[in-house]
Amino acid sequence: MSRIAVCPGSFDPITYGHLDIIRRGAKIFDKVYVVVLNNSSKSPLFTVDERIKLIQEVTMDIPNVQVDQFSGLLVDYAKSVNANVILRGLRAVSDFEYEMQITSMNRVLNENIETFFMMTNNQYSFLSSSIVKEAAKYHAKISELVPPEVEKVLQKKFSSNE
Numbered sequence: 001m002s003r004i005a006v007c008p009g010s011f012d013p014i015t016y017g018h019l020d021i022i023r024r025g026a027k028i029f030d031k032v033y034v035v036v037l038n039n040s041s042k043s044p045l046f047t048v049d050e051r052i053k054l055i056q057e058v059t060m061d062i063p064n065v066q067v068d069q070f071s072g073l074l075v076d077y078a079k080s081v082n083a084n085v086i087l088r089g090l091r092a093v094s095d096f097e098y099e100m101q102i103t104s105m106n107r108v109l110n111e112n113i114e115t116f117f118m119m120t121n122n123q124y125s126f127l128s129s130s131i132v133k134e135a136a137k138y139h140a141k142i143s144e145l146v147p148p149e150v151e152k153v154l155q156k157k158f159s160s161n162e
Contacts, residue, residue: 005025087116
């Protein structure tokens with residue numbers, strides 16, 4: 001039986017913190033689906049297609065990672081790709097409360113899917129896509145926060161908005 005995990009997120013944009021979780025997850029699971037969820041409660045900077053393209057670019061060296069998109073219930077997506085694990089990164093205690101609620105709901109919806117929490121590397125514990133976008137908006141140095149491909153498109157996005 002293959003160990004298949006789904007690593008969901010908005011990835012707007014993908015950061016080194018996300019990549020840390022994806023890379024480490026890819027060492028544990030046979031296949032990791034990195035799934036861009038279309039969150040209707042957020043106003044993303046990048047389209048779903050742009051986010052998928054960026055994730056594909058920065059994970060192309062990880063053979064067991066596949067990038068996809070989904071809207072709806074995550075447990076339904078997981079079931080559709082025969083995944084039995086949802087892989088989530090935790091940065092701080094503040095993430096835990098929210099993640100616990102989501103995990104509990106997912107367990108009610110499908111008790112056969114486990115959630116696997118992975119603590120992010122300490123050097124990325126403060127990092128979020130929102131923080132990266134705010135820094136990039138004001139042309140701050142973000143090369144330590146995101147891959148070069150992401151830095152380039154962020155610079156382009158924010159230079160065209162001026």
